[in-house]
Amino acid sequence: MEILTIITPFLLVLSAIIIFLFLRSKRRISARVSVIATLVTFFLSLVMLGYYVVAGHSQVVHIGIHWGSIWLDPLSLIMWVFVSGISLLVHMYSVRYMVEEPNYTRFFALLDLMTAIILFMVSAADLVTLLVAWFLVGVVLYFLLGHDTNRPAAGRYAFWTQITYRAGDLPLWFAAFVLIKTYHSISLPVIFAQIQINPDLHAFWGLSIPELVGFLLAFAAFARSAQFLLHGWLPYTMDGPTPVSALMHAGIVNAGGFLFNRFAPVFEYAGGALHMAFIVGLVTAIIGSAMMLIQNDVKRSLGYSTMGQMGFMVMECGVGAFPLAIFHLIAHGFFKGSMFLSAGNVIGEARAHDGVPPDSIYTAIVERRPAKPSRLPWLAAAALTILVPVAVLSLSHFFVSSELLYEQGVIILLFFGWVTGAQALFATHKMTHTNPWRLMGGILESFVLVVIGYTLISHYFGSFLYPHGISQKLYAAASINAFVFDALVIFLAFLFVGGWALTFFADSSGWWDRVDKGRWRGAYLSMYALLSRELYVNDLYARLTRLLLVFSHRLNILLRWC
Amino acid sequence: MNTLIWIMAGTLLPWFPLSWIFNKLIASAPGFWAQALAILVFPQLGLLLLIHSGAWQALPVGPDPDLRVVALFTAVFYAFRAASTREVQVWARLMTTSGLALTWLLHGQNLDPLILQSVALSWSIPGALMLVWAGLLKQRMGGAYLGLTGGLATVLPRLSALVTLTALAASATPIFPNFFILLHVVKALPLLWIPGGLLVLLLWGWAVGRFLQDLLFGIYRGELLEDLTVGGTWLGGLVLGLFAVGGIFWGAHG
Known part of the structure; x- marks a missing residue:
């Protein structure tokens, strides 16, 4: 198994070297070598994950004397399978997608190298290996992102x-x-x-x-x-x-x-x-x-x-x-x-279909849909919106592991799930439909499936990743004062419910339009402008960089470039 | 006599402000081969002078705060200046000066003289190679200024590849030995001084990023240029490859 551990990441290093040195002009062969090497890496990762599931113990494999060790624990193995899986998909997609690009073979060599480096990074058992791999990810990514050297923008970004x-x-x-x-x-x-x-x-x-x-x-x-x-x-x-x-x-x-x-x-x-x-x-x-x-x-x-x-x-x-x-x-x-x-x-699809919003007369006459679809009664919608996510989330966690419900971290995630679930249901209620109960039922069904899936997977996945119960200690480390936490949760719950109620009544009664008279639109546009300029963060960095470069240039002139 | 030794050593194994003379001396050497040779030999002479005069051994055990400040300042100062430089020769000199200054941080550790000389050589080799590539660029383009013509990767792919790899070696990229030397140097600093050492790494990243951007990207609109020969490329690649193997060896033996 130690041999396999060493072969797995080094296989892609080897394929990158072979492509760089010997296959630079052989486009099809280099792509094949690259894809096959990634496929084998993915297969070996799966084998080792399977071996861990059967044998059930982690191990550290030393390649070098001082550094260069690989830690085969659940985290590394899961990441190996994930990274090599994603990389395999990207490799297969690139075979045809990149075929008309110059430097096709270099692209595959870099892709192999990048995958190998990530494999080393996620499995590093010592700090030097981690630093080396962490550093090299940035370097290789630079050349992958700047693959098309004819475009100055590619180099800039x-x-x-x-x-x-x-x-x-x-x-x-x-x-x-x-x-x-x-x-x-x-x-x-x-x-x-x-x-x-x-x-x-x-x-x-x-x-x-x-x-x-x-x-x-x-x-x-x-x-x-x-x-x-x-x-x-x-x-x-x-x-x-x-x-x-x-x-x-x-x-x-x-x-x-x-x-x-x-x-x-x-x-x-x-x-x-x-x-x-x-x-x-x-x-x-x-x-x-x-x-x-x-x-x-x-x-x-x-x-x-x-x-x-x-x-x-x-x-x-x-x-x-x-x-x-x-x-x-x-x-x-x-x-x-x-x-x-x-x-x-x-x-391509967007170019074929313009996506113009439907017109009610057109949908009624040409598409033969009813012109006046209906909504759920507001009380039923409010009850469903607020109560169903709470019930589903709490029960699913209770059945999996009841003590989890006492952890602040889980409560925050539940709260978050409740807000997003309720928001989805609220948005569904605002949609008009010929059969609103069916629409709401479909959304609820999806919600229940997602929540149960998430609860089961996250719980058993957590037990697999941290078999010695570190998870509970991490929840404890992230906790704050219980009174402050409870007060915050209650306050935020009222804030969200109040917000939904206000939006609902403002929308349905037209009250907001009467009060606002377009004043909010100015603030809305300002916010839009701010976000469209990305909050000026990049502009700020660009300005700062320019200032530093001017200072550096003046120093060089002052010292006559010596 | 002792002061004179320190001044000469500070000139040959540069720290600011004597680093100005070091740079001036290299820049005034006739031709790029002479400049490359000078950047390899001067720091070795400086170290030999320090070791054989006993000045290096006379330093107290443990780090000397004044020397540490001067060495770190020189490394940061020259890395910062390299960031705005587009002339390949100047860039090579400034980056090498920045790296060589870090050798001073190894004082007081009772290291073998051979190790010290290897450390200095590790900073000098990428500098010397870059000066050679700059000379070859100058022969083809009339100058080695990257601000005027971008996109050399398309027109001079082999030479650009060697320049790129050398720039990465000069900025302490793994698996070149400079990376492991930098690890060793920063580890030797007291905890509160480590951010200063890491600032050098950030500035090198900035300098090399700007350098590669000017070198590789854009559309070349000048005359057709003759690239480096295949044999020359293999030779350059071999030197860089051996340098990288040296890095693996250095790293393996900590």
Whole structure:
């Protein structure tokens, strides 16, 4: 099994080297070599995951003397299967999609190299291997995003990605040095074992070692997963080839969630860092989703959707639901990968059908649909909207594991599920339909299926990832004062219900239009302008960069370039 | 006598402000081969002077705060200046100066002189290679300024590939030895000084990102250029490959 462990990531390194050195002019053969190598890697990953399920124990395999060790634990194995699976899809798609592009063979070699590096990154058992792989992901991604060198925009946005990644590397390096200097080891299992023995070692600024490292790791994760203020690069990665966008949005951008999970034993003692992650994730989710809604470009819209999803993922880590974040990143990876790879078809479809909203007279006469569809009675709709999600979510968690309902992190996720579920039902109620009960029934059925699926999968997935019960400790670490928490939940519940009620009555009675008289429209347009300029974050960075470059240039002139 | 040794050593293994003389000396060497040779030899001479005069060994065990400030400042200052540089020769000199300054941070660790010389050589090799590539670019284009013509990846693919790999080596990209040396150097710093060391890494990333953007991207609109020969490319690639193998060896033996 040790041989297989070493072969799995190195197979793709080997195929990249073969393509680079010997198959540069042989387009078809290089694509075949690349796809076959990825297929074998995926198969080997599955075999090793299967072996773990049967044998049931983790192991560390050493390749080098000082560094270069691979940790075969549930997290690594799940990530190996996920990464090689996504990569296989991207490889197969690229065979025809990229066929008319120049540097076809180089593209496949880089794709192989990128997959191999990610495999090393997710399975690194020591800090040096992790730093090497983490660093190289940024470098190889730069060349993949800048595949088309004839387009200056591709180079510009590849550079944005590279510099944001480099900025995010620094806290990870700092965290690594803090751990190495404190525990005198680069081995992650050794460091985690020592943290369990003595978690209260003091660092500085009143922080313990796990707290300091937790904050630093969170910052590193924010840069990789495009959290607010470090997100500007993500929507612009669309300038790279579509398969790279798919790999980027389905796999690479999820590195933040992986980092939280890899260092879960540190975060057990870093509650402050988890609280920060929750706030940053929440802000990112809201801003990413808001920006997604105002885009008129399919791929840009998907880019901001990824930003919003990454916000949710980091938020899940912030409440202590680490396994859920991994489940989320896998589900989002496949979902977003398929969205990107089918974006071209969607654009083609949009060109064929103009998408003009239907006219009521046209639908009544030509399409023979009733002109006056009906809605549910408002009381029935309100009851369904508010009560059904609560009942479904609570019961599903209660039947799976009743003690989970006492964890603050689970309550937040339940609350979140309730708000989104209720919002979906509320929006459904606003839709007119010939058979509103059937429409609402369909939505409820989907909701129940999604919730039960999520509850079962996240619970059993959590037990698989963390068989020694770390999950409960992470929930405890993310908790705050019980009274403040309860007050906050009650306040937010009233706020949301009040908001829905206000919207409903304002809509149905026309009261808002009479009171507002168009004044709100100015504020609405200002908000739209602000979001369409991406809150001026990128402009601010561009201005700052220009100032620094001018200063650097003047220094060079002053010192005569010596 | 001791002061004179320190001044000469600071010029050859540069720290600011003596690094200005180091750069001036290299820039004034006749031809790119002489410049490449100078950037390889000067730091070695500086180290030999320090070691054989006993000045290096005379430093107290443990880090000297003044020397640390000067070395870190030089590394940060030159990396910052490299970010706005589009002339390949100047970029190579500034980046090498920034890297070489970090060698001073290894004082007080009782390291073997051979290791110190290897460290200095690791910063010098990418600098020397880049000066050679800059000379070859100058022969073909009349200058090695990247601000005027972009898109060299299309017109000079082989030479651009070597320049790109050398730029990555100069900015401490794994698996080149500089990466592992940087790890060692930053690890040697006290905890509160580590952000200063990491700032160098960020500035190198910025400098190399801008450099590659100017080199590779855009549509080339100049005259047709003759690329490097296949043999020359293999030779350059072999040197860089051996340098990378050196990195793996260095990393493996910590």
